[in-house]
Every structure is written in structure tokens, then in C-alpha cells.
Amino acid sequence: MTKEDVVTSSGSSDPIIRTSLNVDSGGDVVATFECEPASREWLAKGDVSRNQQGLVISRLEVTPGPNTAGGVTGGMLQKVPVGHVLRHVRAELGPGSEPPATFEDTPFMRRVREGDRVSIDDELLREVAHRYWVYTGPGQPAGAIKRLAADFQRPEETVRTWVARARREGWLGPSVKGRAGAEPGDKLRQEFEIGFR
Structure with a gap:
């Protein structure tokens, strides 16, 4: 079909x-x-x-x-x-609707921005993967890592580590050398199973 x-x-x-x-x-x-x-x-x-x-x-x-x-x-x-x-x-x-212009301000993200120590768990990796996927989508400007670093108020190297971990844990698809961005991984697809094909 x-x-x-x-x-x-x-x-x-x-x-x-x-x-x-x-x-x-x-x-x-x-x-x-x-x-x-x-x-x-x-x-x-x-x-x-x-x-x-x-x-x-x-x-x-x-x-x-x-x-x-x-x-x-x-x-x-x-x-x-x-x-x-x-x-x-x-x-x-990707999702059937337009990517969000802004992301919801969740209690988790408020804790992260307030400087609370966060563990690298599924809650963090899901948020990192979703934002990275949106920020590297069609029509988006370059600098996804910089925008993620601003969102999470963490250094870019920390964010790069989180993105790499999100790939390893199945939240993002594998990277391709020389190409920014990623497909959603199996976990992110399951999270949004209604919208992803």
C-alpha cells in the first residue's frame, strides 16, 4: 500500500x-x-x-x-x-503534523534548566532524541547541537554525548558520516507510533 x-x-x-x-x-x-x-x-x-x-x-x-x-x-x-x-x-x-515551533515546558525540563543533576535515563534520552530529530529536520537551520545545549543549558560536548547515547540506546537511528541529523530510532517511533510510518 x-x-x-x-x-x-x-x-x-x-x-x-x-x-x-x-x-x-x-x-x-x-x-x-x-x-x-x-x-x-x-x-x-x-x-x-x-x-x-x-x-x-x-x-x-x-x-x-x-x-x-x-x-x-x-x-x-x-x-x-x-x-x-x-x-x-x-x-x-515523520509525525503526521508539523514539528512543534516550541517544546512544552515540562517539569523535567524545568529541573534540567535549574541545574539539577540528571541521570542519563530514558526520560532524558527521549527528550534529547525528539528535539534533535526536530532540529535537524527539513527547513531547519544548522546548529542543532547549539540549540540543544541552549535548551538544556549544558555544554555542547555534554549534549553530543547525550545524542550519541540516544543513538546507542535506540532513540535515534544511526549516524551517517558527513550528514547531520538522524531518523527516529525504534524507541522514538514507538513513543509516537500513531504519527510515524
Whole structure:
């Protein structure tokens, strides 16, 4: 079963991305996509799968556009916005509603901000993972660790340790070298099982 196509574009010069989610998570492929620039110079199609590194493009097919003479060129391949496609699929797989603009001020977070000593337990890791996932989502500015450090009023190195622990404990998906952000891990998906696909 698939979810209806979602057309996304962050600007008039950006390629249009159409995704179709595979909501029966029985296989590795979680979505298929088509990506096409406004110039229609090329069309990219493919599959996005979930593996040990998180979301990856597992199949990519590029064809020249209807008004393009010749075949696929290296320049066309370089224009396929792979990272952009993965960010949009990631956003579509996340909670069904928009990420919160601000987070709820819970008694736990008040204790943390007041400087209380906190143990690295599921309550802390859940909060760290959820905020990190939101702060590294599509359309978010860089600096997720800085924002987490401000939220928790702790040094950035402490927050980095917490994020790494959240990955190890299953609250966040594994990291990919050179790519900021993460997919929600199994525990965070279970926490929000209604919204996550």
C-alpha cells in the first residue's frame, strides 16, 4: 500500500520532488520518488530504503528530458539533489503534523534548566532524541547541537554525548558520516507510533 504522492519544492528554481510512501513496512523500500527540474532537462526516479545507516537511495534512474538532445551526462547526474530527496522523504515519514515551533515546558525540563543533576535515563534520552530529530529536520537551520545545549543549558560536548547515547540506546537511528541529523530510532517511533510510518 502506498500513500498518495506529495509534491515538494523549497523554491522556484529547485527541482520538484514527488514521493510515494510505502506504508506497509514489510520491505526495505520505504518510498519511491521522482525528481524533475523546472527546465525538464532530466528526470530522476528511484527508491529510498532504510538500512543500518538510516535512509539511503537504493535505486536511482536518470533519463534525459523530452527536449534534451543526447543521453544522460555527468552534469545531469550532479544536479540530482540526493540530499534534498532524502530530507523530503524523511519529513514525510515523520509525525503526521508539523514539528512543534516550541517544546512544552515540562517539569523535567524545568529541573534540567535549574541545574539539577540528571541521570542519563530514558526520560532524558527521549527528550534529547525528539528535539534533535526536530532540529535537524527539513527547513531547519544548522546548529542543532547549539540549540540543544541552549535548551538544556549544558555544554555542547555534554549534549553530543547525550545524542550519541540516544543513538546507542535506540532513540535515534544511526549516524551517517558527513550528514547531520538522524531518523527516529525504534524507541522514538514507538513513543509516537500513531504519527510515524
